[in-house]
Amino acid sequence: MSEATAPEFINVRTEGRVGVVTLNRPKQLNALNDQLMTELGVALKAFDADDNIGCMIVTGSEKAFAAGADIGAMATYTFADVYKGDYITRNWETIRSVRKPVIAAVSGFALGGGCELAMMCDFIIAADNARFGQPEIKLGIIPGAGGTQRLPRAVGKSKAMDLALTGRMMDATESERAGLVSRVVPLDKLMDEALGAALQICEFSLPSVMAAKECVNRAFEGGLADGVMFERRMFHALFATDDQKEGMDAFVNKRKAVFKHS
Ligand code: HXC
Secondary structure: OOOOOOOOEEEEEEEOOOOEEEEOOOHHHEEEEHHHHHHHHHHHHHHHOOOOOOEEEEEEEOOOOOOOHHHHHHHHOOHHHHHHHHOOOOOOOOOHHOOOOEEEEEEEEOHHHHHHHHOOOOOEEEOOOOOEEEEEHHOOOOOOOOHHHHHHOOOHHHHHHHHHHOOOEEEEEHHHHHHHOEOOHHHHHHHHHHHHHHHHHHHHOOOHHHHHHHHHHHHHHHHHHHHHHHHHHHHHHHHHOOOHHHHHHHHHHHOOOOOOOO
């Protein structure tokens, strides 16, 4: 997608300071192909660079967040194709370099690469019809966009092994109980809930929001001692912001804080 060309497989809109990307390949249950993932990365990076945006949401359709990587497209790939072409690494993980928060609002199927995409977001809000799984084993492959790494960190080894080895799906209740999703809401409330969370985040000081995201990711991706040190330094650094003075002064003087994101 060039900047001048409208994306084909996603819809992009804003709601106040929230950037919303809706995956849009309905006939294929939002199966993820290279073009869609490139378009998604471009849209999220544009929101990340936009001072008018404080948080993002990635969502799909009622029936499917995304039913996985596009199996038809992958069916004829050879080792040489995917290795030389750097499949996945080349353009699927752009979301990981986005520094503002990204919420996954998931209804319906989030399978394979769809589950992995949801896990690449910062947290997942699920509709009660959501179903998560890593069914790649049924196709003679394994998860390839971080599923064998992020799923065990999210739900523990036993359940991650169960899902990756049997290919079964988890419903929303099990996913919340296992810690994969932060909240489950009725399907017709999904976007309200996600937008409510995003708009709440947008009200806070952006530097502190970004620092919190970076620190939690340290916990998820690194060791405890380094993570605590990183958090301590970020905590110290936030005392250099105007927003820290504003937030604490507002509390002390019993008024609502007005953050300038500086
Ligand atoms: C391509 C897909 C697709 C996919 C569904 N479709 N999933 N096309 N890639 N991952 C297409 C179907 O072929 C069908 O097209 C249409 O979407 C509707 O799907 P149905 O199967 O008819 O719907 P339903 O009976 O409701 O079943 C839904 C489903 C099933 C349970 C989600 O579609 C399914 O099992 N899909 C595959 C799930 C999967 O294996 N995902 C992992 C992919 S591998 P037509 O033209 O027939 O209407 C992967 C690798 C990740 O993700 C590693 C790198 C990222």
